[in-house]
Amino acid sequence: MAAFQRRKAQRLARADGSRKGALDARAAPVVRLLNARAQFCTTSSCSGRLVLAQGHAAAARGCAVQKKDCAWLLVTHELCDRDHVMTALEKATGDVVLKFEPFVLHVLCRELQDAQLLHSVAIDSGFRNSGITVGRGGKIVMAVRSTHCLEVPLSHNGKLMVSEEYIEFLIHLANQKMEENRRRIDRFYKRLELALKTAVSTNNxxxxxxxxxxxxxxxxxxxxxxxxxxxxxxxxxxxxxxxxEDDPESNLDIFAEMMI
Structure with a gap:
């Protein structure tokens, strides 16, 4: 327990290392709700975003994902329109991919039962790719993840490979996913708030x-x-x-391998 509190204090004292340098507005309420509790500490989050990512053609043909060679022509955490995307594509000189990445949250948990509570709330809220990992040193991390992603290549060596009509269709699809993502975040926050209150009552x-x-x-x-x-x-x-089960290792396996 002391080790967890030490990790939490160190983590919260760090400067924000993200490109944005600050919490996403839509993710902030969930992050603050968890960090206000002694048994949780958030380590990373993103409220969901639409990205036009450009990589070099040579890197795209390789097996490894090379994030250092990747440039963002456009990134937004809000709904997007055709003009923004087309304007960004005019700057393309490499291979460009349109991505929608949903809400993601990683939380350091004090005990396995705390991670279990978060996992249950996440699954019930629609984040069905969520899971729990347990490190050798006893570090327990709960990841809130979803499966409704989108990733489509648009250009190669700066040349647009699809029609503008298709791009409009993709933008419409990405915006639908963004709206659903917002609903899931709101649902997660409300259910998490209720679950934490219920847990306090149960502990008494x-x-x-x-x-x-x-x-x-x-x-x-x-x-x-x-x-x-x-x-x-x-x-x-x-x-x-x-x-x-009486064996704590058996219980550990149940939750550590639970990836829905």
Whole structure:
């Protein structure tokens, strides 16, 4: 616990190392809500953005992604229109890709149960690519991620490879994704706020009641896993398999490998 507080203090004391140098306005409420809690510390975030990224043709043909050779012709965290994109494309001299990147958030968590709470809220809010990683040193990181990305090449060596009509279609699609992204962020914030309040109330329950609630959660989680895998077992088998695990390493595997 002391190690976590030390990591949090060091992290929050750092200068913002992003290109923007500040929090995105739409992500700020979530970041502040989490950092105000003793058990969480955000390490990086982006509210979602539309980017025209230009790379050199030689780098594009390589296997590795070379971010150092990448230039942003356009980046916005808001809805975009055709004129902005076409104006930016006029500057193209290399290979240009249009990207929509949804909301992403990485949170350092004090305990596994804290990461589990965030994971549950993220999944319920539509961020279905979220997951938990546990480092060898006990560092627990919860990543809030979504799958509704967009990445389409537009030009090669400065030459536009698609029609303007197709670009307009892509912009419309990207704006739709941005609007959905905003709805998910709002939903995540509201559900997170409620979940944190509920967690405080639960922590004030007697130890026997907290143990009962934990057992019910584990029982439901394993029953859902069995149902999704299509495993047919007898009622007796269910009773045996659905008991809470006593081995902490087993519980660690359940959440560390949970990537939806």
């Amino acid at each position: 329950l007697p130890a026997e009641e907290m143990e009962k609630n934990c057992s019910v959660y584990v029982h439901r989680r394993k029953r859902k896993t069995i149902r999704e895998q299509g495993v047919r077992t007898s009622p007796k088998d269910h009773d045996e398999e659905l008991q809470p």
